Amino acid sequence: MSVKIYIPGDSGAVAVGADRLAAKLETELNKRDLDARIIRNGSRGLYWLEPMVEVETKSGRVAYGPVKPSDLDALLDAGLLEGAEHPLSLGLTEEIPFLKRQTRLTFARCGITDPLSLEDYRAQGGLAGLTNAVAMPPEAIVAQVTESGLRGRGGAGFPTGIKWKTVLEADGAQKYIVCNADEGDSGTFADRMIMEGDPFVVIEGMVIAGIATGATKGYVYLRSEYPHAINVMNRAVEIARENNILGTSVLGSPHGFDMEIRVGAGAYVCGEETALLESLEGRRGVVRAKPPLPAHKGFLGRPTVVNNVISLASVPIIMDKGADFYRDFGMGRSRGTIPVQIAGNVKHGGLFEAAFGMTLGELIDDIGGGTATGRPVKAVQVGGPLGAYFPRELFDTPFDYEAFAARDGLIGHAGIVVFDDTADMLKQARFAFEFCAVESCGKCTPCRIGSTRGVEVIDNIRDGIEPDKQVALMSDLCNTMKFGSLCALGGFTPYPVMSAFTHFPDDFRPASMSQAAE
Amino acid sequence: MEKRPLDAEIASTTQAIVARSKALEGPLLTILHDVQEAFGHVPQSALPVIAEGLNLSRAEVHGVVSFYHDYREAPAGRHVIKLCRAEACQSMGGDELAERLMGLLGLDWHETSADGAVTLEPVYCLGLCACAPAAMVDGEVLGRLDADAVSELATVVRS
Ligand SMILES: Cc1cc2nc3c(=O)[nH]c(=O)nc-3n(C[C@H](O)[C@H](O)[C@H](O)COP(=O)(O)O)c2cc1C
Ligand code: SF4
Ligand code: FES
Numbered sequence: 001m002s003v004k005i006y007i008p009g010d011s012g013a014v015a016v017g018a019d020r021l022a023a024k025l026e027t028e029l030n031k032r033d034l035d036a037r038i039i040r041n042g043s044r045g046l047y048w049l050e051p052m053v054e055v056e057t058k059s060g061r062v063a064y065g066p067v068k069p070s071d072l073d074a075l076l077d078a079g080l081l082e083g084a085e086h087p088l089s090l091g092l093t094e095e096i097p098f099l100k101r102q103t104r105l106t107f108a109r110c111g112i113t114d115p116l117s118l119e120d121y122r123a124q125g126g127l128a129g130l131t132n133a134v135a136m137p138p139e140a141i142v143a144q145v146t147e148s149g150l151r152g153r154g155g156a157g158f159p160t161g162i163k164w165k166t167v168l169e170a171d172g173a174q175k176y177i178v179c180n181a182d183e184g185d186s187g188t189f190a191d192r193m194i195m196e197g198d199p200f201v202v203i204e205g206m207v208i209a210g211i212a213t214g215a216t217k218g219y220v221y222l223r224s225e226y227p228h229a230i231n232v233m234n235r236a237v238e239i240a241r242e243n244n245i246l247g248t249s250v251l252g253s254p255h256g257f258d259m260e261i262r263v264g265a266g267a268y269v270c271g272e273e274t275a276l277l278e279s280l281e282g283r284r285g286v287v288r289a290k291p292p293l294p295a296h297k298g299f300l301g302r303p304t305v306v307n308n309v310i311s312l313a314s315v316p317i318i319m320d321k322g323a324d325f326y327r328d329f330g331m332g333r334s335r336g337t338i339p340v341q342i343a344g345n346v347k348h349g350g351l352f353e354a355a356f357g358m359t360l361g362e363l364i365d366d367i368g369g370g371t372a373t374g375r376p377v378k379a380v381q382v383g384g385p386l387g388a389y390f391p392r393e394l395f396d397t398p399f400d401y402e403a404f405a406a407r408d409g410l411i412g413h414a415g416i417v418v419f420d421d422t423a424d425m426l427k428q429a430r431f432a433f434e435f436c437a438v439e440s441c442g443k444c445t446p447c448r449i450g451s452t453r454g455v456e457v458i459d460n461i462r463d464g465i466e467p468d469k470q471v472a473l474m475s476d477l478c479n480t481m482k483f484g485s486l487c488a489l490g491g492f493t494p495y496p497v498m499s500a501f502t503h504f505p506d507d508f509r510p511a512s513m514s515q516a517a518e
Numbered sequence: 519m520e521k522r523p524l525d526a527e528i529a530s531t532t533q534a535i536v537a538r539s540k541a542l543e544g545p546l547l548t549i550l551h552d553v554q555e556a557f558g559h560v561p562q563s564a565l566p567v568i569a570e571g572l573n574l575s576r577a578e579v580h581g582v583v584s585f586y587h588d589y590r591e592a593p594a595g596r597h598v599i600k601l602c603r604a605e606a607c608q609s610m611g612g613d614e615l616a617e618r619l620m621g622l623l624g625l626d627w628h629e630t631s632a633d634g635a636v637t638l639e640p641v642y643c644l645g646l647c648a649c650a651p652a653a654m655v656d657g658e659v660l661g662r663l664d665a666d667a668v669s670e671l672a673t674v675v676r677s
Contacts (some may be wrong), residue, residue, distance in 0.1 A: 015646050015661030033562075047648035184643060186604035192645040219545075224551075224588055225644050227657055265547055266587035268642060282546025282572075284585040300543060342608035342648065349648030372610065381605055417647065419609045431608070435642065 002035040006054040009040030011228040013219035016097045018051040024069040042197015043298030044111035045351030057083035063090040096235035121200045129319030133208045134253035141212035147323035149335025154308030155412045157401045166295035167213040171302035176216035178306045181222040182271035185384025190339040191309035195229040199236035205312030210257040218259035268439040273306040287487045330356035334400040342368045344417035361395030375420040383412025386492035425504035430458040432496035446481045447490025532564040536571035559590035595637040597675040598677040600654040603640045606647030622672035636675040
């Protein structure tokens with residue numbers, strides 16, 4: 001039997017040469033007349049080791065990385081196909097500490113299987129959740145998801161079960177499940193990884209959501225910046241349709257559910273659920289006032305569940321292993337596991353799925369290994385462009401929705417971006433305003449105008465023009481935006497701005513003054 | 519207002535695209551993506567055809583086209599470089615790389631070189647934040663960019 005070699009087709013791996021590597025290996029295998037087959041799996045999420053090559057051996061999968069095309073000759077000579085020793089050897093994949101320390105529930109298959117092999121998916125536990133769900137009354141599915149403690153992973157942390165219950169109880173001949181795959185936050189890539197690496201789990205989660213709420217149609221709103229994910233999801237939907245996971249009779253049951261992939265057009269605000277619905281309907285992505293909630297009047301005015309990719313992808317395991325199993329992970333009101341994305345200036349950047357409750361410091365120093373540049377960590381931004389910058393003094397904050405909120409931060413989509421001591425926090429605060437100005441939907445004044453004024457105010461601080469007055473103005477502006485904005489784009493931009501100022505006040509002194517202070 | 523005859527090819531291609539997607543729930547973005555795919559931009563003369571096909575006003579269609587960053591009014595260069603400018607890429611020296619690339623190409627954001635070889639665009643996160651700084655060139659993703667990679671990129675797109 002031919003040896004299985006895995007090279008990720010994940011765009012993170014492709015971005016650092018995985019396609020070229022796979023092509024070269026194919027050629028080499030033919031040239032040497034070796035009996036091996038290359039499988040393009042998802043990524044395990046150890047991005048500093050990508051492209052990471054794995055070989056299936058009798059004792060398990062053995063990893064090598066990061067592998068360049070020019071390494072292949074030596075690797076094959078050393079005995080790559082037998083999992084032999086080589087300077088690039090990482091040993092058994094499962095034993096790599098970064099992976100071994102994780103609890104992979106949602107990402108259990110990602111990086112292990114061929115993403116588009118339904119056979120692999122089933123063999124690794126896929127469809128067990130859906131099989132249970134089709135035999136249950138909707139109320140029981142909703143109850144199980146509620147009891148699991150699952151909260152929305154898209155940012156707001158709203159309990160998924162409660163959202164589903166509202167839609168289940170809403171009147172309407174046609175209801176919808178909308179999967180929010182707009183993942184626009186810097187430092188986040190979990191949605192992309194799961195869509196590219198295990199697309200069927202997203203589909204399975206959506207079908208379960210449909211059965212639970214009485215929705216028969218689903219849409220994935222997928223950002224255009226993710227062409228690989230769009231391809232994989234489209235093909236996965238076709239395969240699911242051919243195999244009765246989608247269609248008029250889901251797994252042979254009386255339940256019908258079908259879905260489509262829709263591509264966004266480059267607008268950050270379209271990740272906000274009501275702007276997303278407007279966009280899906282074919283309009284400008286302008287935020288709608290709530291109420292009415294999307295659960296009552298969503299897509300085309302009909303009851304709609306809008307859930308993040310990871311929220312939906314976490315449902316199959318809950319339906320498979322039970323609410324208690326999931327709930328037993330985590331701390332406080334943050335239950336289950338969270339795929340933390342460690343990115344930016346960090347040595348070991350990647351996806352780390354673990355139960356809630358690890359401290360920020362553990363994640364950055366221990367798991368992430370500190371900065372890539374080897375300099376001291378100065379600040380970390382958690383939760384994307386609307387998240388706060390935390391200094392080292394706050395590294396004891398546990399990863400938990402409430403604990404972050406208590407320190408004026410947010411978990412958001414659980415992306416962490418690390419900065420070393422060369423970072424200029426005034427510049428980062430300026431960027432936060434600038435980003436808000438570029439991406440504002442324009443509906444409300446504090447966000448539309450305030451963001452532009454914010455950039456000017458920060459420029460004045462930098463230039464030393466009446467700095468004290470300007471700082472007061474900045475705080476005032478942030479206050480107005482925080483309380484006067486309709487959605488979190490305008491409402492949360494004050495988090496990065498004010499946290500940068502609060503924790504790194506030295507960076508906000510004009511150059512002449514900070515020099516004088518030294 | 520001056521009435522210009524519609525470019526026949528744009529009209530017929532757009533009509534076919536509209537016909538294909540009209541039955542979707544909320545078809546407009548899909549149609550605009552297909553039109554841009556067909557012409558490299560969304561031509562002005564396609565707007566009335568779409569508006570008529572979907573029973574919208576031309577202003578409504580224009581409003582949608584102008585809202586989104588993806589839709590172009592004019593064709594892009596032969597190569598399109600989208601350089602990530604978001605935080606994770608900033609933390610790895612993305613701003614310096616951006617300066618360098620702009621210098622090498624002699625272009626500012628959203629500009630196309632006079633010879634039509636290359637268009638430079640900012641993008642806010644490509645989901646490659648653990649391999650920062652990142653870019654997308656003609657739809658291909660690139661990570662762990664450094665000064666040399668950027669120089670090479672500038673040379674390749676201009677040759
Ligand atoms: C400006 C803005 C951008 C957002 N972007 C996203 C996004 O990219 N993905 C996402 O799932 N939620 C995003 N959200 C949150 C959504 O509005 C919504 O809360 C979420 O999709 C609900 O799903 P969940 O309950 O499963 O988290 C964003 C919110 C705001 C205000
Ligand atoms: S806060 Fe900004 S993005 Fe949100 S609704 Fe208001 S203008 Fe639109
Ligand atoms: S911030 Fe640049 S790829 Fe995410």
